[in-house]
Structure formats: structure tokens, C-alpha cells
Amino acid sequence: MSAQDPRDSRAVVVGGGLAGVTAALRLADAGLRVTLLEGRPRLGGLAFSFRRGDLSVDNGQHVYLRCCTAYRWFLDRIEGTHLAPLQDRLDVPVLDVGRKAGPRAGRLRRTGLPVPLHLAGGLAAYPHLSLAEKAGVARAALALGRLDPADPALDAIDFATWLHRHGQSRRTVEALWDLVGVATLNATAPNASMALAAKVFKTGLLSEPGAADIGWAAVPLGDLHDTLARKALESAGVRIHLRARVGSLTKSEDGRWSVATEDERFAADTVVLAVPQGETHRLLPEGALDDPGRLLELTDAPILNVHVVYDRTVLRRPFLAALGSPVQWVFDRTHASGLQGGGQYLALSQSAAQDEIDLPVAELRTRYLPELERLLPAARGAGIRDFFVTRERTATFAPAPGVGRLRPGTHTRAPGLHLAGAWTATGWPATMEGAVRSGSTAADAALQALGRPHEHPLQEAA
Template sequence: MSQGNGAAGRHAVVVGGGLAGVTAALALADAGVRVTLLEGRPRLGGLAFSFRRGDLTVDNGQHVYLRCCTAYRWFLDRIDGAALAPVQDRLDVPVVDLAKPAGRRLGRLRRDPLPVPLHLGRSLAAYPHLSLADRARVGRAALALKALDPADPALDAQDFGGWLAAHGQSPRAVEALWDLVGVATLNAVAADASLQLAAMVFRTGLLSEPGAADIGWARVPLGELHDTLARKALDAAGVRTETRARVTALRAEPGGRWSVELPGERIDADAVVLAVPQREAHDLLPEGALDAPERLLDIGTAPILNVHVVYDRPVLTAPFLAALGTPVQWVFDRTDASGLTDGQYLALSQSAARDEIDAPVAALRERYLPELQRLLPRARGAEVRDFFVTRERTATFAPAPGVGRLRPGARTKAPGLYLAGAWTATGWPATMESAVRSGAGAAGAALGALGRSRALLPGFLEEAA
């Protein structure tokens, strides 16, 4: 079966229903383009999704965003989901250190209503997990980091860990501050991360505006946002959305048009946005679409492990906390979002988890339950009702030095074919923010070629221009 563009005007096909693809489809439809969105999975949302486990609704992993994530905030507004994923009033992160000789020690990273960089000054001055000398050196490094230009391609070749060492940061400072933030946002320790990406994260999140690093997260299952509400928004915009629709080939046709092939169907289009992971994009790209398509295969991937524990009683009183001196990185209370009515459900988000991503569940249980008892005294007498793990082996692209030169832009050399995905050249690491920015950028590039106005594109694209 072949579907042409008929009398309905210009037609675009978006391949991939993650955040990048949904964003591209919405932006194109908002500009008056007829859009078909094709997703191979039975749901939308990409790698930020939910599933059922008994009576629980479980997110595959904990996803957060910051107030400075203007693209993802636009996305939430566009799907009428902002109230379901609010941002905390003011940055406040409890940080528990288990490595001190005195035992469990609590510190906090929080901001004051003061201009940058004074907004974090009091918090860092009282941060008990750093020595007085380290606190002073952290301030000097932060000022040096603020002076860097993330658009400078020379930074991409350097590693963040080496830069920190050269600026007087001790191993303890790296562990207790820089990696505390960086591992969660970059999915890599400082020594394995591009200075360019690290500079972008810290300058934007901590050193741009006082409230930039305030943390937001979904109070409902991610599937309610990225699938249910996204699908509703797509339907309202007139987008034809097909799941379980795996594209097998893209072919350029005479007259600058495209055919998108699926089992038993061919869809004709004036433009195609390819919003799939880099390896899948490599396999679908027609010859000549990129100068060096093999570079897509050189973009490494990094895993994230998520450990899920259901207790018979509350053991964590805060919405989340970060940890030092233990394998545990971040712990989130997902009780209300999951639908649990008795006990407490905690999710541990373990980034840069290459050494553990394939570990047996029994081994992970033996490793993490005692650590939770060390971290959360109330867990010591609690019954574990359920313990399971979710694994995203290719959760993000690896933000290694040199990755910037491998990330392609939205435009390809094939007229009418565009790329989107968190792995494309957005300037951001592999986050929900990067995915949304890429989708909007690809839509903007396509609109120009389709002769449609870009006036309705999201304002954050102008911010980045």
C-alpha cells in the first residue's frame, strides 16, 4: 500500500517516537505540515517510559530535569504535563556521606536567593563533605569554568578530570562535588567526560542563573507524560501516529520526495526526520546522506542501572538524596507515582554503571540492600517485599573526549532528510533536554525546505541561536 501526499499539502514522516520524534512531529504539525509518526515499539517515549509490575507502575529509570532545561519544559507545556512534573522551589539536595570515620554524615547542596555565584556560596562554605582548603579551591575552579566557552571545539578534545586536577581539585573534591553532579548529568566520571560537555552542564546549570539547577521530576509515571499525554497532543495536532511500525528502508525518489518502507506499506513524503538511536540511523541512512556515516558507529554508548526496592514501611523521609562513600549514587521515593498504597518504593539510579550493568540480580541484591541499611537507618528493621532491576545498556551516548566531532547536525546531504536524537549536535549531553532540542531543530530545518514559516517554532531555538 502506498500513501501519497494527496491534496492535504506537504507531508513529513517522523521515524521514531521518543522525545525527539514527538517534538519534531508536534513542531511540524503546529506549522501546518501533515505528519505521520512511526514508532517500532508499542509505546511512545523512547528510553523514558513506564511499565507494569504487578500492582506497580514502574519507570524504567529515574529521569530528572533542571529549571534551565527550557526545551523539555516547553515540551511539558506543549503536552499539558507541566503540573505533573514540577520543579522544586529552590535547589536542595541532601547528601549523605558514609565514608567518614564518625559514620553517617548529612550535608546539603542548596541555593540562596542571591545572584550567581553567591547563590551557592553559603552552601559550599558549610558543605561538610569537603575540607576548608577544598572549598576554597572549588570556588576558584568554578570561576575558571565559568570563563570557558562551551562552543570552543578545542574543549572537546580535553577530559574534564584532567582539567579539574590542573585547577587544584583533589580526588575528594571530584568525588564529593564534581562527580556527584557530573555522573548524574553526563553519565560518566570526570576522567571519562569531555570538558566541552562538562563545561556546558556546569556553566548552564550552576553558573548561569540562581535558579537554573532547581530540580524537576515527574510525580506520575513517565508513561503518563511521554506516551499518554504525548499521544493526546499528537492526536489533537492531527498527527497520524503508528506504533509497532518498524521502518525497514528510506529511499530518495525523483522530484526530491522520499519513500518510507515498512512491512506491507510504503509511505511517500516530502521530508523525513530520522529520530532513532545512532546505530539505527546509520543502518537506515541512504548512501551519501553523510560524508562519514561510519562516525555514527564511533559514538560510544554508556549504561545506566536502576535498582528498585519495595519496603513494608517508609524508610526515606526526603523525596530523594545523593550518597557518598557507598556504591549507591541517588535514591528516589517513587511510592506515590507507582501507585503503591502500603510501604515505600525506592528507586536507585546508578549512572556510569559499566561494571555492574550485567551483574545478576542476586549479586546486586547482596550488594545494595546492606548499603541501603547503612544509608537509611530505618531500613534496618524493614522487610523487603520486592527487589528488581532495570537495565539500559545503551542509555546514553558516551560523553567521551572527542565525541563532539562525531555528532552530526540536523541537516544531511540528502535534501529532505533530517536527523534528530539526543546524540546529535545539540551541545547538550544525552538528556531529555537534548532530545527535545534536537527534534525542534530538525523540524525547523525541514520547515525551511518545505517552504513553511518557522514563526511557530519554540522560543528556546532562538535562545540557542
């Protein structure tokens, strides 16, 4: 069989995160014989679950939006859509506890009106901005809607600079732009590429009325990204090898790829490399990229997750966002975790956590428990059944200005070798959506090179 024989092609996907699982599914659906190699004992990459006593704990709270058509396709493909429902309409409770007059509750909502009127009523009723600030937000949103996120000039400036040029006050940035931006970009406005910020806000808020409706898993992430994903892969005929860390990637004498783990060697006509950028740099054959050193310039940004189990219910809504507090977003994970014996399990998602990621648990406990009592009066006097943290030091790539030039596309100079991962040039920040899109794009490129073009499923999901 020649290296490009389309009749009996073999593919190896290195990496079992969302990008790798997507690529493997797409290639198998197109009729290729696919092997998936993952160094961990599970699938799911950085969106996974683990056991802590009787609890099933997600390493961090992950959400998606209605505009995330690629991730929605993924959920549908693994038959998990019903386990990660979307809001009927965007509705975000926002509690400001930094006011001298006392805490004040508000909401960010949308209506069913056309864009941009769908947000007008919610903005008008939003109590955390003045009338002048709300008018300024409307003007900035209209200006943002005229931008092209793919414009390289936008990647050269930071989001805060653009907001300042468009009359946004410090309060407006805190109470609106960073409220959304930090959670989606994993960076505050001064540290975020304007191109990526424009992508997030233009797609999520200004593309269609329901684009920003929020969805999240009602079950542990492992039930989706590992259990259901593995079932879908096996049903598609994909051979899965866990605890199989790839040590080398070379071309054999017959022109095919040779992918070696400690225990086995796999031959392939096409390879999708769907691992983090540092691991990709280690495995890339010489000459595969013009400047592979740029991969090492793609630095990481951490996310800290604080987990608290109370002996009673202290939050009577699925989630909330906070202002005037170190707390960013709080989610109720009681049902999804399988908590027994009453009480409530809350998970705090703390993005852009460079200053806190290495703090001791005792210091984080001292910092966050009083803050939760400020936000949630019912927490005052409640017993703490458990307190722990999870730290993702490499949660995302840092979306700093200039990051666009560092992100490679899926193609390489090595025929038959393609790259995938949320850090590649998807146009999106490091999200589940970006990961799935990268895996699908890599599969498309591999199929095209093998002479087996296949209908792009994301066109159907859009």
C-alpha cells in the same frame, strides 16, 4: 504536487521518542500533514514506564533542571507541566557514609542571590569539604564560567584533567564535581569530555540563580511521554503508527521520499530520522553524510536502576545523594508508582554502570541492600516486599573526550532528510533536554527547506 510544494507538504517522522514527538508536534503546528512511525508499542523512547503487578515502574529515574527550557516547553505543549514540578530552590541532601567517625549529612543548596553568590552560602555550609577545598571549588567555578563549551579544544581533554589543573582534590571531585557530573553526563570525570562538562556546570550552576533547581515526574513517565504526548499529537492531526519499524528510506521516481515498514509505504516531502545512531546508520541513504561510519563510533554508556519495595517507610525525603557508598542517588517512587498496601518504593539510579550492568540480580541484591541499611537506619530490619533491576545498556552515548567530532548536525546531504536524537550535535549531553532540542532543530530545518519558516518556540521558553 512538487517535492517542495509548501501548500500541502507531507512529513514523516521516524521514531517516537522525545526527539521524534517534538519534531512531529512542531511540524504539525506549522501546518504540515505528519505521520509518526514508531517500532515499539508505545511512545517515549528510553524514558518510559511499564507494569509490574500493581506497580507502575519507570525504567529509570529521570530528572530535569529549570535551565532545561526545551523540555519545559515540551511539558507545557503536552499539558503536563503540573505533573512534573520543579523545586522552589535547589536543595540536595547528601549523606556521607564513608567516614570513620560515622555518617554525616549535608546539603547542596542555593539562595536567591545573583550568580555566583547564590551558591556561596550553600558551599560554605557544605560539610563534606574542607575550607581549603571549598576555596578551591570557588576558584575553579570562576575559571569554568569563563569557558566556551563550544570550543573544540575543550572536547579534546577530559574533565578530570581540567579539574586537576585547577587544583581540585580527589575528595572534591568525589564530593561535588562527580556527584553532579556522573548523574548528568553518565560518566566519571576521567571519562567525560570537558566541553560537555562545561556545558552542564556553566548552564546549570552559573547561568542564573534558579538554573539547577530539580524537577521530576510525580506520575509514571508513561503518563507524560506516551499518554499525554499521544493526546497532543492526535489533537495536532498527527497520524501515529506504533509497532511500525521502518525497513527502508529511499527517494521515489517523483523525487519524494518513500518510507517503508513491513506493512505499508509512506510518501513524504520531508523526513525526520529520530532513532538511535545505529538505526540511523542502517537507514541513511548512500551519500547522506560525508562519513556515516562515525555514527558507529558513537558508543553507548549504561545506566543501572535498582528497585526496592519495603514493608515500611525508610526514607522521609523525596531523594538523596550518597558519598562513600556504591549507591549514587535514591528516589522515593511510592506515590508515583501507585504502591498499595503500605510500605515504600525506592529507586536507585546508578549511572556510569559499566562494571555492574550485567551482574546477576542476586549479586546486586547482596550488594545494595546492606548499603541502603548503612544510608537509612530505618531500613535495618525492614521487610523486602520486592527487589528487581532495570538495565538500560544503551541509556546514553558515551560522552568521552573527542565525542564532539562524531555527533552530526541535523542537516544531511540528502535534501528533505533531517536527523534528530540526543546523540546529534545539540551541545548537550544525552538528556531529555538534548532530545527535545534536537527534535525542534530538525523541525526548524525541515520547515525552512520547505519554505515554511516557523517561530521557534524555545525562544519563548528561554
